[in-house]
Amino acid sequence: MSFGAYLARRTGGLLLVLLVTSFIVFGLLYLAPGSPLAFILGPRGGTTEQIAAVTAQYHLNDPFFVRYVAWLGDLLRGDLGYSIVYRQDVSALISGRIGTTLALVAMAALLIAVVGIAAGTFAALRGGWSDQLTSTLAAIGLSTPSFVIGVALISVFAVGLGWFPTFGSGGGGMDTLVHLALPAVALSVASAAYLARITRASVLEERGREHVQTATVRGLAPGYIVRHHVLRNSLVPIVTVLGLTIATLIAGAVVVENVFALDGLGSLLVRAILQRDFAVVQAVILVLVVAFVLVNAVVDVLYTFIDPRIVLGSRK
Amino acid sequence: MTTPSTTSLAVARAVGSRRTAGLLRTTGGRLGVIGCIAAGLLLVIALAAAFAPVVAPYDPDFPDLLASLSGPTIAHPLGTDALGRDILSRLIWGARITLAGPGLVILIATVVGTLLALLAAWRGGRIDTAISWLLDVLFAVPGIVFGLIAVAIWGPSLITVVCGLAIAYVPYVARVVRGAALRERNMPYVAAAWLQGQSGPGITFTQILPNVQPIVVAQAVSSLGFAVIDLAAVSFLGLGVQPPTADLGLMVKSGFDSVLRGQPTEAIAAGSLIVLIVWCVTVIGDRLTSSARSMR
Amino acid sequence: MTDHLLRLDDVRATLRLRDGEQTLLNGVSLEIGAGEALGLVGESGSGKSLTTRAITRMLDPAFRVSGEILFDGASVPRMNAQALRRYRQRDVGMIFQDPRAHVNPVHRVGDFLTEALVRDRGVDRRTAERRAVALLDEVGVRNPEHRLRQYPHELSGGLLQRVMIASVLLAEPKLILADEPTTALDVTAQSDVMAILDEQRRARGLALLFITHDLELAAACCDRLAVMYAGEIVEQGAHVYDAPTHPYTIELLGARPSIDHRVERLPVLRYDRAAHELLKTEAS
Numbered sequence: 001m002s003f004g005a006y007l008a009r010r011t012g013g014l015l016l017v018l019l020v021t022s023f024i025v026f027g028l029l030y031l032a033p034g035s036p037l038a039f040i041l042g043p044r045g046g047t048t049e050q051i052a053a054v055t056a057q058y059h060l061n062d063p064f065f066v067r068y069v070a071w072l073g074d075l076l077r078g079d080l081g082y083s084i085v086y087r088q089d090v091s092a093l094i095s096g097r098i099g100t101t102l103a104l105v106a107m108a109a110l111l112i113a114v115v116g117i118a119a120g121t122f123a124a125l126r127g128g129w130s131d132q133l134t135s136t137l138a139a140i141g142l143s144t145p146s147f148v149i150g151v152a153l154i155s156v157f158a159v160g161l162g163w164f165p166t167f168g169s170g171g172g173g174m175d176t177l178v179h180l181a182l183p184a185v186a187l188s189v190a191s192a193a194y195l196a197r198i199t200r201a202s203v204l205e206e207r208g209r210e211h212v213q214t215a216t217v218r219g220l221a222p223g224y225i226v227r228h229h230v231l232r233n234s235l236v237p238i239v240t241v242l243g244l245t246i247a248t249l250i251a252g253a254v255v256v257e258n259v260f261a262l263d264g265l266g267s268l269l270v271r272a273i274l275q276r277d278f279a280v281v282q283a284v285i286l287v288l289v290v291a292f293v294l295v296n297a298v299v300d301v302l303y304t305f306i307d308p309r310i311v312l313g314s315r316k
Numbered sequence: 317m318t319t320p321s322t323t324s325l326a327v328a329r330a331v332g333s334r335r336t337a338g339l340l341r342t343t344g345g346r347l348g349v350i351g352c353i354a355a356g357l358l359l360v361i362a363l364a365a366a367f368a369p370v371v372a373p374y375d376p377d378f379p380d381l382l383a384s385l386s387g388p389t390i391a392h393p394l395g396t397d398a399l400g401r402d403i404l405s406r407l408i409w410g411a412r413i414t415l416a417g418p419g420l421v422i423l424i425a426t427v428v429g430t431l432l433a434l435l436a437a438w439r440g441g442r443i444d445t446a447i448s449w450l451l452d453v454l455f456a457v458p459g460i461v462f463g464l465i466a467v468a469i470w471g472p473s474l475i476t477v478v479c480g481l482a483i484a485y486v487p488y489v490a491r492v493v494r495g496a497a498l499r500e501r502n503m504p505y506v507a508a509a510w511l512q513g514q515s516g517p518g519i520t521f522t523q524i525l526p527n528v529q530p531i532v533v534a535q536a537v538s539s540l541g542f543a544v545i546d547l548a549a550v551s552f553l554g555l556g557v558q559p560p561t562a563d564l565g566l567m568v569k570s571g572f573d574s575v576l577r578g579q580p581t582e583a584i585a586a587g588s589l590i591v592l593i594v595w596c597v598t599v600i601g602d603r604l605t606s607s608a609r610s611m612r
Numbered sequence: 613m614t615d616h617l618l619r620l621d622d623v624r625a626t627l628r629l630r631d632g633e634q635t636l637l638n639g640v641s642l643e644i645g646a647g648e649a650l651g652l653v654g655e656s657g658s659g660k661s662l663t664t665r666a667i668t669r670m671l672d673p674a675f676r677v678s679g680e681i682l683f684d685g686a687s688v689p690r691m692n693a694q695a696l697r698r699y700r701q702r703d704v705g706m707i708f709q710d711p712r713a714h715v716n717p718v719h720r721v722g723d724f725l726t727e728a729l730v731r732d733r734g735v736d737r738r739t740a741e742r743r744a745v746a747l748l749d750e751v752g753v754r755n756p757e758h759r760l761r762q763y764p765h766e767l768s769g770g771l772l773q774r775v776m777i778a779s780v781l782l783a784e785p786k787l788i789l790a791d792e793p794t795t796a797l798d799v800t801a802q803s804d805v806m807a808i809l810d811e812q813r814r815a816r817g818l819a820l821l822f823i824t825h826d827l828e829l830a831a832a833c834c835d836r837l838a839v840m841y842a843g844e845i846v847e848q849g850a851h852v853y854d855a856p857t858h859p860y861t862i863e864l865l866g867a868r869p870s871i872d873h874r875v876e877r878l879p880v881l882r883y884d885r886a887a888h889e890l891l892k893t894e895a896s
Contacts, residue, residue: 213708
């Protein structure tokens with residue numbers, strides 16, 4: 001399949017998934033008990049004009065499908081709706097916070113990739129008690145929820161030792177980096193542990209391959225064999241897991257942002273749910289889904305660079 | 317294709333010469349030493365949680381305001397929380413929800429996921445395509461988001477989150493089971509049963525299901541660990557179990573406030589118990605998965 | 613003694629198992645002179661491949677190896693890591709049975725051919741590629757520049773085996789170990805690949821240890837034959853094919869199917885472990 005055709009097919013699939021998820025998100029919130037009017041205007045109710053304005057804005061008198069199509073049309077024009085609680089456009093709310101979340105996820109992804117791959121390779125190649133120790137640590141890391149790590153990190157490094165700030169996302173540049181360090185660690189531990197496991201298994205498998213014997217019998221340097229023939233060939237499962245992990249990190253950030261009181265998409269979502277700010281809930285969930293699908297598409301393309309035998313679109 | 321060399325055959329023989337017999341020894345063999353330790357620990361926790369009214373030294377909700385944040389004493393081995401409630405008792409009661417909630421999530425997800433997977437594997441064709449596609453779509457929404465959507469609709473409560481997470485875990489079970497069921501479906505014994513005139517559903521439930529059962533169980537146990545984490549996280553966010561009910565995720569949350577005041581006991585105790593529970597479940601899940609794979 | 617390029621003296625390899633030990637090489641002794649070709653024949657499981665692995669020190673660590681292996685007078689079992697790598701880089705070259713499995717699928721053919729030169733011989737990439745192209749041409753690969761840019765899965769098995777041969781020749785070793793180099797190929801490619809290997813070896817005056825179960829092929833392209841059974845060499849020399857003396861060799865030669873006359877049933881070898889042991893006790 002040519003790259004163009006693949007891109008077209010992939011984009012088509014992406015749009016289809018988005019259409020379905022947007023329908024589900026929209027539909028489910030429509031199912032919520034009680035009149036939307038009551039949610040929007042709050043317990044105090046509103047004046048007749050307010051009711052009329054809200055009804056018109058949300059097309060509340062139209063049938064479900066008309067409303068869905070209208071909402072979808074707004075979405076395509078970049079209009080994610082209007083938040084009743086914040087009295088602001090949802091797109092403005094999101095664009096103001098997405099930077100923090102992206103920075104957090106990027107830092108965590110970097111940590112996961114470096115620590116996970118290094119630890120897994122180390123365990124596989126060293127064997128013996130180093131392997132035992134790494135595997136045990138990975139099992140514990142995998143079992144620890146991010147919020148428990150977050151609380152532990154704050155208690156030790158922020159409250160106890162005072163090395164890091166407890167809350168907030170800092171004022172940009174290095175300050176942000178310092179503020180996001182602990183959250184990024186909290187977010188990455190479980191995924192790094194999982195990646196270490198996958199890397200270990202993959203490296204062990206690749207190390208036993210015949211072509212590695214060929215490289216050894218040709219007298220190539222052991223370090224070069226590990227890098228060029230073992231690790232390079234282990235990349236398919238590693239990248240698969242890394243991609244899936246990054247895609248779920250964005251959702252995982254919801255929890256971590258709350259622990260560290262970071263003003264990102266996650267804390268926005270939780271507050272919106274508690275305040276029943278549906279326009280925000282719908283938009284943020286759609287952003288999470290788009291990110292998940294996009295990351296997976298990128299991983300798909302990466303496969304073809306990693307293993308020349310894989311043809312675009314042949315792996316699902 | 318390479319012919320296996322003599323060396324690899326001999327090595328395989330050396331490794332594979334272990335066989336165990338008897339039901340107890342089989343289970344023990346499947347779990348291994350660490351698996352058995354994990355199963356034992358989990359059993360102790362589960363029994364303590366089940367008999368919480370008998371085992372717990374105090375009423376988990378009784379506030380002894382004079383002894384709040386007391387730290388470990390003889391009367392309160394793990395100390396008390398900010399409201400003076402006994403932390404040990406709250407841990408024991410909290411373990412109930414922390415085990416039962418995710419258990420329910422996985423039970424629902426496993427039943428629904430297995431039925432979907434068997435249907436897809438047996439009918440094939442368009443039904444399989446449709447089900448696989450549905451699973452892919454569900455897969456595109458991260459697990460915890462389902463819990464959050466459910467809360468957004470029906471408001472924060474344990475039942476809401478359980479329902480939301482149950483949907484999220486369906487594709488994890490269904491994917492694995494569908495793959496296994498498809499493999500079994502192409503086995504000669506299925507063709508033989510078909511020739512004997514058994515019906516499709518009959519073969520699915522009497523022939524295929526028993527053969528994929530170890531994989532179903534292994535996948536369910538493995539997913540349980542993740543469900544414990546997700547449910548605890550939602551409670552921690554304040555969107556799941558509501559106070560004053562004792563729940564481990566909530567205890568980390570309330571303990572977190574005490575951490576900032578230099579009293580980390582509650583957070584440490586609740587956090588550690590969550591880690592211990594998830595570790596036990598994951599270890600058992602891993603052992604079951606590898607033994608289910610090796611049985612094929 | 614030292615005019616032999618390679619000398620194996622009473623090499624034994626024992627695999628330690630949970631329940632006792634299993635000896636898979638039982639006192640193998642052989643010599644190969646410079647430029648000489650030795651054919652090592654025997655049924656599968658007789659220890660032929662293990663012998664080549666012992667020569668390159670590629671046996672699994674689970675094996676206990678004893679005996680002496682001398683290459684150009686240097687003891688292979690006693691080499692340190694550095695000397696061993698040098699020995700593998702420059703002295704011996706190994707051609708495997710299945711090129712598909714033995715060439716890394718994710719790197720280009722050119723990378724496979726040049727990596728040893730570039731990494732270990734200090735040859736720059738362009739020179740290495742030029743040499744690789746010249747060698748591919750010599751082993752009968754057409755359009756070699758294009759092949760360098762292709763991936764292994766884009767080449768046929770026969771072509772890939774020629775690439776493997778070229779990679780060994782590029783290292784300019786003194787001895788080539790060829791472990792059933794044509795077995796995994798389809799019949800039409802077999803004779804081509806064998807002819808190229810034989811021709812190149814003779815032209816360069818390289819020694820060859822040729823492992824096969826095809827007696828005729830071995831006889832056709834080797835100076836001497838050695839016959840293995842149950843981890844031992846039962847008979848070796850230039851006479852083996854024409855005038856065998858060991859009962860096993862005689863039977864093995866008699867079991868060849870012939871195109872001159874039809875037989876009702878293919879003959880079955882009656883020589884087995886029991887006969888082997890009996891013969892050994894009688895001899896001693």
